Amino acid sequence: MIRRAGDLIDAFQPADGDPPSTLGAFFRWALAGSFPILLIAGVISAAAGTLEVMSAILLGYVIDTAIGSDPESFFTANWGLVLLVLGFFVIARPLFFGLSSMANSVVVLPNLNPLVLTRLHRWTLGQAVTFFDNDFAGRIAQKQMQTARALTDVAGEVINVLFFAIASLVASAVLLTTINGWMALALCLWLFLYLLMIRWFMPRIRLRSKARANARAMVTGQIVDTITNVKTVKLFAHDAHEETAATEAVRSFRERALDYGVISAAFRFCLMAVAGMVPVLLIGGTLWFWSNGAASAGDIAAAGAISIRIAQMTGWVSHVLMMIYANIGEVEDGMRTLTPRRTLVDRADAKAISEIEPTIEFKDVSFAYGRQNGGVERIDLKVNAGEKLGIVGASGAGKSTLVSLLLRLYDTEMGRVLVGGHDVREVTQESLRRQIGMVTQETAMFNRAARDNILYGNPGASDADIEAAARRAEAHEFILELQDHKGRTGYDAHLGERGVKLSGGQRQRIALARAFLKDAPILVLDEATSALDSEVEASIQSALDQVMEGKTVLAIAHRLSTIARMDRIVVLDDGRIVEEGAHEELLDAGGLYARFWHRQSGGFIGVREAAE
Missing domain, CATH: 3.40.50.300 (P-loop containing nucleotide triphosphate hydrolases)
Structure with a gap:
């Protein structure tokens, strides 16, 4: 049953329209279709937060009842209260916290990341080739992964923490009014000071996080670009040059990470100072009212439990808020790269x-x-x-x-x-x-099985069709002799990135087999x-003649x-x-x-x- 709950959000539902370039609209586009479930998860989290305050209420009530009762007859005279407390702590509280955990870890987080990532990837694939020509492949991939993860973390933390915290604070204020209205007012004044601090720090954290994310993506792009062209690096003996370029990118990332670390440390210091005011205000205030006969011992216990919980929760919530704003900065950074309008699109009536x-x-x-x-x-x-x-x-x-x-x-x-x-x-x-089928000089090969590379010409083809195409391209014999580093052989052997494990002639034969399988009317x-050298060209000329047979051909050479x-x-x-x-x-x-x-x-x- 718990596993089936993971299907409540369709993790692969396409998004409607283009991704917006403003933050709020982008969140709505990325998470569209999941909001009803997210709201339910938020309500469950809020209910769990309210139960935390009810724990303090029950604690105070039990203490006041115990003080006013005969110790020898306490359990017999108050058996209903005992059952209520047992039911609350053994059944109700674990149930709601378990539901909240399930909603977040089973329903929300496993689905939002693939939902956002597939939408971003689908949008990016529709960009014109100039979009990819103007950027690092590794950087684009990093931005997709970064944005999906950051957006998922924001949604998860808002549900898991903010709904919980807001419900706890509201319930705490209501409880304090039962002790004394001035106590509720003191909590509200503290909360106002706390929010002022948040308002000052969070935009700065957001900006520095955005800069850190961009610097991190540049490191990834630089390293992937070097590794992708590692043969050229070796041939020109430019290891030191590439190392210097990578070091400069890493140095820039370190500077941005230090900027983020400084603001983070300052925030944590101010946070602990503000959080320390809560027990002083609530416990001290309740003691003062108790000394004047306006509060009971149970009120002191309840106020103490609430104040300690709020002080602890303040650190937790503030840390999460810092992470949320940091993630928002990363989302904004990803948006800047991934959401430009497509420059080459199908007409509406195409x-x-x-x-x-x-x-x-x-x-x-x-x-x-x-x-x-x-x-x-x-x-x-x-x-x-x-x-x-x-x-x-x-x-x-x-x-x-x-x-x-x-x-x-x-x-x-x-x-x-x-x-x-x-x-x-x-x-x-x-x-x-x-x-249109196409065979190029720079034959595109995926680091996948030989079968998958040929199958790219027609994903619905059978194994028999694949082998027939390979035979016509004179590729079948050498494919059978392939073996990769994991021991996979023949059509199951992986070809390495861009087909580096094959010779030029072998790559061309695979490309011809793919063209045979596609069987497009224009080639x-x-x-x-x-x-290819002249000897290899002559050896595949018959395959070229076959693939051109009966087709309209455009040949550049x-x-x-x-x-x-x-x-x-x-x-x-x-x-x-x-x-x-x-x-x-x-x-x-x-x-x-x-x-x-x-x-x-x-x-x-x-x-x-x-x-x-």
Whole structure:
């Protein structure tokens, strides 16, 4: 039954709309759908706090009853009171505290973290590629984890502590009015002083926590960036350089942590001074009223129990408030990174496409990445269904820009891109990219099983489909020989981060197997063989021929032997189409393509200066 209570909050419910950039609205967005359960958990916590004050009331009543009773007949004359006290301390109090603990540790905390984290991750995945280009991968991941944890901690502590504390203070004030109204007033005056102290310290704690969180994320980003590129670090013998960069990031984090520590220590000192005033006010005041016959011995005991409890709770609550404000600072820091509006979104009326005629058309397309030059300019190009088009040009000529616009990784600054007759801005990005398979020079591999990497092309494929795709890509034999450091073999072997455990040719075969499995009607080969030597390229050429069969192909290559057999070749220079035709036609024309062909060494196009 307790385990089933953990399902009261749907931990994976999507959020409605975009994450707001203001704190209160962001909390509502992140926790939407859980508020009824959170309120119930808060009420249970408040009930437990009220029972703490009732303990003091019962203590005072028992003492007054004992003083006014005959010791020999106390239990027989007051058996109802004895049963009430037993029932309260043995049944009611444990029950409410147990329910409060269950609500927090079973219902709230295990669900809020995944609820917030999945919402943030879902939002972040929808960002344009420029969002990821402009930041550290490790920093973005750190911000997601940090924000989800901090927000969860805030919600949990508000329920577990603040509801409990407020209920305890209200009930204490009510109890003190039964002793003397002046005692309740003294408690209220103390509470006012306490809140003034909180108001002064908490914003400062919040700001310093935000700065500390940002510095911590920068440390993570720096270290992850170094580890991700550790081979480059080793090749250039820059261990000392990277160590210095990491040390500087850690030094900045240390300074921010010291700033936070100073304000934290000052807060704790002031807190203990203010908390020490509670027993003096309440016990001293009750003793004064008792000396004037206005209070009983039981009142003294009750006031003493309450004052000690409030003094202890003050330290507890203040520490929690400090943590809440620190976590709010971390949430604000995470919001700044994670909540920018998406720069490339589907239109409200965008439609999903499927089973299209695999044609591609660029109509008067220009795009320069927001700059004055670069990219492509006034491109008019049509690729018919089933046609294999090669795109040639020196580095920076605009080849990869065309592919990025086709996949709608960017929106054109002028003109239109059509796939199957549909403007790519009028269809959903997901359905568009399902129509296009891609094999790139920088083959993306996950540190997962070989099976999972191939399965990425079609998550619903069977093991038989995966093996068939691997065979067609001539990858099956070497996959069977794989073994990772944990002893997993074959298709279960993990490939290492970015596939570092494979050779370039093996990674390309895995990528081709993925493309076979996706079986999209349009195939893009973006420098798919330029990272391979000629022998390896020749060994996978048959696999390339197979994956291109029956598809509309856009092939980019510096190595002209890869595209010489294309139906048509387009030559780009400075973002414009300067030549177009079949391989032999372009050679006969004696233009830029012919110069590329005659000047390449080992099958590669030279740099622009050499070509000119």
